[in-house]
Amino acid sequence: MYYTFNMTDDTSLAFIDEFEGITRPWDLDEGIRMGHNFPSTVKAYLDKRYGDLLTDYLSNTSGLIPISEKMKAVFEEMGLNEKRVEYLPFELYNLKRRKVKKQYYIANALEKIYCIDQSESELSFNSLNKINDIEVLYLEHRRIPQESHFFRLAEAPKYIVISDALVNKLKTSNISGMELIPEGMDLW
Known part of the structure; x- marks a missing residue:
């Protein structure tokens, strides 16, 4: 089973309103390694319409995957090293616009796999005949290497997929804030 990330409906949880200072944000939609193009001054601000309860995964409208140091450690435990994921640090600011002490990263998935089951998915x-949106996603599992978890x-590189094995590891590690949509369910 595979999943995609979803935004939270829980208004008590922290929700990132905006990222500031990202040069070439479209590269993050494509899974292009940012390297030195990612400034050390990137900031994220929480949305005042939501709460201030910080979780390990922070929902946002940018389609990015902001994760805590704790969640990053679990990713690395599952073999998601710098070849597969680029961890881009940013400063998080709370609802009062004060810097949060806890370290967060944008997990930029670098691995790309051709695996959409186009006959079953709703696309x-x-x-230009390129996938614009996915309403329901089905994957061809045989095309996905066993070690590919994220x-x-x-x-359609703006869509990031997470494996059942990684989801289970995150759950047993008490990672908070994730809302996931299982394969075959409506993404909207």
Whole structure:
């Protein structure tokens, strides 16, 4: 089983309103290694319409995967090293616009796998016949290497997929804040 990330509906949890200072944000949608193009001054601010309860995964409208140091450690335990995921540190500011002491990272999935089952998935295409949006996602599991736990869909790189094995490891490690949509369910 595979999952995609979802935004939380729980208004007591912290929710990132905006990221400030990211140069070339479109590269993060494509899974391009940012390296030195990612400034050390990137900041994220919490949305005042939500709460201030910090979790290990922070929902946001940017489609990014902001994770805590604790969640990063679990990713690394599962073999998600710098070849597969780029961990980009940023400063998080609370609702009072004060810097949070806890370290967070954007997990930039670098691995891309061609694995969408286009005959089963509900997809919309743009004028160039590229996938624009996915309403329901089904994957061809045989195309996914067993060690791939956090990756982008090569046909639609803005979508990041997480394996059942990683989800289970995150749950047993008491990682908080994740809301996931299982494969085959409506993404909207």
